[in-house]
Amino acid sequence: MNTNDQIREAFAELAARAPVPDRVAAGIAGRSRAIRQRRLLLGAGGAVAAAAALGVPALFLWPGTPSTVDELLSPVRWRGYPMPFTPSWLPDGFNITQRRVTTGRPGPQRREWHLNPLHLHPRVQLELKLGGPSPWPSASTVDINGTPGWVSHSKYSASCSWQPFEGIEMRVSVAGEPDEPDTDRGAQFAETVVRIARSTGVGHVEYLRPTMSFGWLPGQVPLRLAFERHDRPDGSGEMASAFISGESRRVIFAGVFDRLDDSIRLEEAQKTTLRGRPAWYVPPDPQTETQGPGTFVVELADGRWLFAATDPAEGGPVVTKDDLSRIVETCRLD
């Protein structure tokens, strides 16, 4: 058999692995709707168009309708982790600054948008949590696309939670400048969070593909792993984080960023070599840090900076300087 015949046979074999037509056909109508919606958003005037252009990520739709939390949150091989219930409306001018997904198994997710990424406020935050709804006692009820929701507000913030899917609670919150004197924008913010919540849908998905992950971690306690993407003018990059399982406390983290955080002062650090690259060990500052082992920083060949540090917590793992060095050496980068 010559190469040409072998190639024909190989292609025939590959064609036999084609996806099932029924499943593909089932997803086409949904995608058409999404494409129509994208066109409408881009074509519309005012706040919706601005939101679509500036802050709201492109939407995708599933091939089918997920029926379990596992199906809803499991990664798609080449796209990454789905982040469902993406809003198709945000107030004017908000840009996405952070996305976080739990990796390895279904878990919490978080996204943040800022009007000015260099300022903490105003901020829109969208969280996905596993479990049933947990509204504030003082919250009032609203309808979110046929599902009960709960909205509450203070002078400078508002939040709305609802259960759009069995086993999932979504919460969107808006926070303004807390130091604005004599203002009460709570009612306005409450309208905003409800509008954002109503603009989400189960099929409104964006994907986050982890581009870095831990290779080795100390194994004393179970940890929940997460991947984050940060998009900020003062430094964009990716982070792998380990949380105390079931808690929101990040205890170990490693990141690759295009800029080094201003707070890390290499001139006072000890020079070393990690991953075959110039590296620095920044000892813990007794004035500002707890009992952590400090920070390691590596200058990568592509000009980015890899760093790793810990945030010790009660019940969390004890991480030594050697452990942290091993974490840096074994981090997997795409």
Add this chain to the structure above:
Amino acid sequence: MPRGKHSSDVTFDEYLSHRLAALLRYATVVTCDPHLAEDVVQEVLARAQLRWQKISRLDMPEAYLKRMVLNEFLSWRRRRSAMHVPLAREPDAPDPAEAISSRDALLRQIAMLPPQQRAVLALGFYEGMTDAEIATFLDCSESTVRSHRSRALSTLRMVQEVGR
């Protein structure tokens, strides 16, 4: 295409019921990745559905769709230059024979070819197109088609010889 119907009479749903499987096989061959093929075909057909009236009036709507599939795939390649190309069978479907392993090895090599070279091979060896047809399809000259194929075959032969 259903017999006895001109393409412009065929509704989008009729087209899907008759030709979707073939389009998916084509996309799988072009992309070398069934998962990516599914996504590419779905995206292309979702767009095509919105202007099906125009597409169905073309002389060869299927050729148009196949070109959309190829363009979508190539744009994916451009967007994700370091894309993972999974070709291994699923773990619960072991290779029934040694021959399949060697075909998989060949497919892996094909998957690593530059996308234009791979497209030329797929259109020629799977779709049975002539050089002239491929050139029209890819909007390039016949000599470019020959050049792509020659380089692709040379790479594959070289890899096979090294592997022996």
